[in-house]
Amino acid sequence: MKIENINTLGELKKSGYQSKTIKDELRNNLREKIKSGIPTFEGVHGFENTVIPELERAILSRHNINLLGLRGQAKTRLARKMIELLDEYIPYVSGSEINxxxxxxxxxxxxxxxxxxxxxxxxxxxxxxxxxxxKLATPDVTVADLIGDVDPIKAANLKLSYADDRVIHFGMIPRANRCIFVINELPDLQARIQVALFNILQEGDIQIRGFKVRMPLDMQFVFTANPEDYTNRGSIVTPLKDRIGSQILTHYPESLKIARKITEQEAKLDTAQNDTVYVPSLAKDLLEQISFEARESEFIDHKSGVSARMSITAYQNLLSTAERRALKAGVDRTTLRLSDFMGIIPSITGKVELVYEGEQEGAAAVAESLIASAVRTIFPAYFPKIEKLEKPNDKTPYSDLVEWFFAESGFELLDDCSDEDYQNILGAIVPLEILLKEYQADLAKEDKFFMKEFILWGLVEYRKLSKDRTDDGYQFKDIYGSYISKL
Incomplete structure (x- = not known):
């Protein structure tokens, strides 16, 4: 059907066009995609076996939908992706306010x-x-905004009585007839406004200033809500919940692999930044692990959640930290360092809600502890596990490295030192090189020095070495020497 040749009602009838509701549109197009094996909701990762099947069942059932989940769980993204299940074009009467x-x-x-x-x-x-x-549900939203109101200017211009229904100015919902209408953060909508949605969801009629306008609106409603809002700011009134066909729970990524895929997709880095900074695979895992640690941290409010946006903005800050260092050094390319992770602290502190104990520690200290916890968690996946209790004379894979620090009194790694100095400092630690060859023999050359620094940070977390922050870098020492120097 060539729509450019159909400009009148008569031509539309001759074309054989048949009307269908928006819910039938969504259902029919989804059926075709499923039968053809075409993925639905592409670009939304980690929901393939959980949220997306439930959403597909809701669409096939012609339900209005409530997506319930913590912040940063792709609720609005899912709603926007539903557009792809609509027909490409639909006809409407020219000049109609409500399609x-x-x-x-x-x-x-x-x-x-x-x-x-x-x-x-x-x-x-x-x-x-x-x-x-x-529409974002804010406390100042009114029934007039959503449903409509009498327009005195229209009444005056058209010289109509207020008893004439032509003086009605339709709100957002009638104007979204035959469309997908999303109300974000539904619990924030005042209860009296939620009540105004009852008839629209069930019977299809609307009432404006005494006008009972029987208008069977054809709409697909999608609501989003955060469980935290039920206790902090408001709730969804029970009769409205009763009229929503399906409530679907979203969740955070369940693995580092999925989390990495989301971050890389959403970070939207420019070519210059990608060309300037090489990011080892371990660094990407470490970055995502920080979010996992935050969701389990005793200092962070679990009910508030830790948004996937934290990893995205942290990744951007991480690369910017390395890029800034490269620009200051006047080089075209550099490799990310573990010490660059200090640059992501502003991305963490602005994205987490601290409990009382976290407030006492301080946001920056909590952020640093999350980075340290991520190192500790990932370390055993690459190197032998360090036991809490070891016999005094037992030799471990790390004994030679710890002894080197005892003999050499450690070293300082400056934030802005050149790549050459950075590599020379780490390259001078012979036991570090031996450890790397033994347990990460197949490691790519570009990842070598990041992994060496990772070993040092790991040994710090397992109380084999000490690490102190200076004004412009980090100082690594053996743990006993550090203790003695503080006496």
Whole structure:
């Protein structure tokens, strides 16, 4: 069907076009995708076996949907992806405020126009990208915003009585007829406003300032809500919950692999940054592990959650830290260092809600502890586990390295030292090189020095070495020498 040749109601009828509801559109197109094996909701990772099947079942059931989950769990992204399940174009009566279906008009304007012009009634075509409406539920939202109100200016201009329904100014919901309408953070919507949605969801009629306008709106509602809001700011009134067909729980990524995929997709780095900074695979795992540690931390409010945005902004800050160092050194390319992770602290402190104990520790201290915990968690995946209790004379894989620090009194690693100095400092530690060859023999050359620094940070976390922050870098020492120097 060539829509450019269909401009009137008569031409639309001749084309054989048949009306269908938006829920049937979504259902039919989803059926075709599933039958053809085409992935739905592409670009949303980690939900393939959990959230997406539930969402598909809800769409097949023609349900209005409530996506319930903590912040940063792709709730709005899922809703926006539903646009891809709509028909590419649909016809509507030209000039209609509420996208009237030419074959099934519901507004007075469209009905009067069709009665007057018949098959010559002009029609226009609406692309699916224009069929998505979104409203953030804030306390100042009114019934007039969502449903509509009497417009005194329209009444004056048209010289109409307030008893005439043509003086109605439609709100966002009627104007989103035949569209997907998303209300974000539904519990923040005042209870009296939620009540105004009852009839729209169930019976389809709306009431504006005493006008009972029987308008069977054709809409797909998607609501999003955060469980924390139920206790902190508001709740979804029970009769409204009863009218929402499916409530679907979202969740955070369940593995580092999925988390990495999300971060790399969403970070949106420019080519110059990617070309300047080489990021070892271990660094990416470490970055994602920080979010996992935060979600388990005793200092962070679990009910508030730790958004996936934390990893995204932390990754951006991490690369910017290395990029800044390269620019200061006047080099075109550098490799990320573990000490660059101090640059992500502002990304962490702004993304977590601390409990009382966390407030006492301080946001920056909590952020540093999360980085340290991530190192500790990942370390055994690359090197032999360090036991808490070891016999005094037993030789471990790390004994020679610890003895080197005891003999050499450690070293200082400056934040802005050149790549050459950085490599020379770490390269001078012979036991570190031996340890790397024994347990990470196949390691890529570019990852070598990051892994060496990772070993040192790991030994610090397992109380084999000490690490002190100076004004412009880190000082690594053997743990006993550090203790003695503080006496």
């Amino acid at each position: 009237d279906d030419p074959l099934n008009p519901i507004s007075r304007f469209a009905k009067d126009l069709i009665d007057e012009k018949g098959d010559t009634t002009p029609i226009s075509w609406l692309h699916r990208s224009e069929r998505f409406f979104e």
